[in-house]
Structures are given as structure tokens and as C-alpha cells.
Amino acid sequence: MKILHTADWHLGKLIHGIYMTEDQAYLLDLLIEYIEAEKPDLIIIAGDIYDRAIPPVEAVELLNHFLNRVALKLHIPIIAISGNHDSPKRLMFGSTFLQDKNCHLITTIDPNFTPIIFNDEYGEIHCYPIPYVEPAEIRALYQNPSITSHDAAFKALMKHLTPKLDPNARNILILHAFVIHSSTPEKLTSESERPLAIGGSEYISADYFKDFDYVALGHLHQAHKIKNETIRYSGSLLKYSLSEAHHEKGILQLHLPAKGDPIEIEKIVFTPKRDLREVRGTLKEMLTMPESQDYIFVTLLDETPVLQPMEQIRTVFPNAMHVRRDLQKSRSREEDQTKLKEIQTHDDLSLFQGFYQTLIEREASPETLAIFSKSLAELEQDTTSNILIKDQK
Numbered sequence: 001m002k003i004l005h006t007a008d009w010h011l012g013k014l015i016h017g018i019y020m021t022e023d024q025a026y027l028l029d030l031l032i033e034y035i036e037a038e039k040p041d042l043i044i045i046a047g048d049i050y051d052r053a054i055p056p057v058e059a060v061e062l063l064n065h066f067l068n069r070v071a072l073k074l075h076i077p078i079i080a081i082s083g084n085h086d087s088p089k090r091l092m093f094g095s096t097f098l099q100d101k102n103c104h105l106i107t108t109i110d111p112n113f114t115p116i117i118f119n120d121e122y123g124e125i126h127c128y129p130i131p132y133v134e135p136a137e138i139r140a141l142y143q144n145p146s147i148t149s150h151d152a153a154f155k156a157l158m159k160h161l162t163p164k165l166d167p168n169a170r171n172i173l174i175l176h177a178f179v180i181h182s183s184t185p186e187k188l189t190s191e192s193e194r195p196l197a198i199g200g201s202e203y204i205s206a207d208y209f210k211d212f213d214y215v216a217l218g219h220l221h222q223a224h225k226i227k228n229e230t231i232r233y234s235g236s237l238l239k240y241s242l243s244e245a246h247h248e249k250g251i252l253q254l255h256l257p258a259k260g261d262p263i264e265i266e267k268i269v270f271t272p273k274r275d276l277r278e279v280r281g282t283l284k285e286m287l288t289m290p291e292s293q294d295y296i297f298v299t300l301l302d303e304t305p306v307l308q309p310m311e312q313i314r315t316v317f318p319n320a321m322h323v324r325r326d327l328q329k330s331r332s333r334e335e336d337q338t339k340l341k342e343i344q345t346h347d348d349l350s351l352f353q354g355f356y357q358t359l360i361e362r363e364a365s366p367e368t369l370a371i372f373s374k375s376l377a378e379l380e381q382d383t384t385s386n387i388l389i390k391d392q393k
Helices: 021-038 057-073 095-099 135-142 150-164 309-313 333-345 348-360 366-392
Strands: 002-006 042-046 078-081 103-106 116-120 123-130 170-176 178-180 203-205 214-218 224-226 228-233 250-255 264-269 276-281 295-300 320-325
Touching: 002 021, 021 057, 042 123, 042 170, 042 214, 057 078, 057 103, 078 123, 078 170, 095 103, 103 123, 135 150, 150 203, 228 264, 295 309, 309 320, 348 366
Parallel strands: 002 042, 042 078, 078 103, 123 170, 170 214, 178 203, 214 228, 276 295, 295 320
Antiparallel strands: 002 250, 116 123, 224 228, 250 264
């Protein structure tokens, strides 16, 4: 059985004022083309289909386009669960109709854990979709006041689900959660992921998954395995923050063999319409770079003031998203103190000359210096007069 595992589409995503809808539509069209060519037996979407509870109309249209093409026209089964970004009530709209087309939109916990069953030449595949739920929901479901964390909630779920597993079937768990098998889970997170909780109460141990043949995870945007090869995050379809710039985005393709045999897992990478990356350098260096339509996070290394940097940068990178300064700390503290003393000993005319050259990129003419000196003298005279008047009062 050939299965595609994907997650974290975040349809309707807005990054620094730029909607990603056009880029998401491009990626989904590539995914549909791949599905048409490969004809998988099942597609799993492990949550966060939308980026927020009330998605924009364009995001709803994207999902509608995908489901219409894949589920209704290509007749390929889909199992999709809601994530922490989704609204279960909105995502489940039309789910009854779609279920008749073998498209399962799962947004609530089934307390009976009835599996969605598929068959191939090796027998039955039992799929158990568990959408994102808050610990409070599981605490109410089992009337257990000790359930206060995601781990405790999932432990309670597994206590009821595991006895129902058919040992002769290949059992697949579909889950949207923060699963860990490490003391440093933060290394796998990214800025665009919304925390599920604080203080570590969002983490779920991978030790609960030993009875499943494959675990399809969603929530973390970096594709990776947890504990072993069969517990996997597919990662997001697109890069959604600077912390994801080094990620290689795509989907996972599984070939599910007979029970007990190794699962063949392959990562399928799609090239986006625009990449998201960081560019570092001085403004002068930026303006000589090749023009690019990519989404750029700019880090300026200029030590002198830069006026209206975004306007200048967008002449080269029209889709630049963010500009920040990163002053190089190459000088020691003693050198900084020496530099400060040097500046403090400069007279006003010298400071103006330095500022003018930085701003205009050429030295001030004698006429300009004369005008500045005259204006400065008048200002000093006015200041002195005001002080004398105050003293007389």
C-alpha cells in the first residue's frame, strides 16, 4: 500500500503582511500533479490545514480545490485531522458528505476508537486518527482530575485505545502533537509554530507508540523521525519563518509491506514558487546582488545609520519581508570605549562632516560647511540669549 503523509499546510498564512496563498496554491497544484502520476492508495494530512480558526475565503477555496480534485475526481482516500490552528467546527463542514467519498475529516475524538480500515494484498490496515485536543477535554471525557498535561491526556487515550488494536493488522496512528524522545525538543521547533502549552506540559513521550506500525505526526515544521524510523513528522509544505530557512520541505511517501516487514519511507521534495531565505551584508552589498523574487529576511551589517533600508532593498528583493540590524561585535569593550571618547572630542563641524558623508556618500562642499557653520552660530546665539533672559527673570 502506497501512502502519502503530509501536514501543516497553514492555508491562509500571513507573514509580515504578505499572504502566502499564491505560493500555497502553486505547491498544492504540484502535489495534485504528483498524486495524479503516482496514484497513492491513501493520503494522510496530520493537522493544521488552516493557519487560524477563521480562515480567509482564499484558504477555504484552496482546500475545496484540493479535496474536489483528489477525493471527488481521482477517488483517492484521504484522512485529515484538525490541528491546534484549525477550528474543528469549521473544518468538519461537509464531512458527512465527504465520508461517503472516502474522505475523512476527523475533528473530534471517537471514544470507541473505531478504526478506518483499508485492505491490500497483505491484509487489513487500521488507521486511528486523533485530532488535536486540549487536556481539559480528555479530563472531562474520562472524569479524571489528574489529567493536566498533554502527556497525561495521551496516556489516558492510549490506555483505552491500545487494547482495541488488532495484532494481525497493520496499525497506523495519525496525531497532531508535540512528540519528543530527547531532553532538547526546542532544537526542532520553529518560530511559526504556535506553542501548545508552557513549561513543558505540551510534550508527549514517543514511548506510547510501540504498538503501532507507523505514526504520522503533525505540528512541528521540520521533517524528522522520533525514536525510530516509523514515528515521523512530515514537516510543513512551505517555509513559514526565518527559523525554517534551512529546512527542505516536502511530503513523505510510504510503501507499507506485510506486517513486521520494514517500511520503505521516501521524502518527496517540491520546489516552491519562491524560496524563503536570509541575506546578510551591508546595504551597499545588497544593492549589487542579483534581483530575486524570493522571500528575503535581510540582516544588515552596516555599522553606520541606514535611512529607509526596506525601500532600497526592495529595488533588488521586491518580496523582502523583514530587515534587522546586526552590528558586528568585533571590537573589544576597550576599543568601544576608545571610539566613544574619540567621538566625544570631535567638534560639531567634524561630526556634521562625518554624518554628511555617511548620508550622501560624498564629502560636504565648502559652501555646505559654510551654511552649517552659520546656522550653528545663529543657534548658539539664540540659545545664549534665551539663557540670559531666564537668568534676568
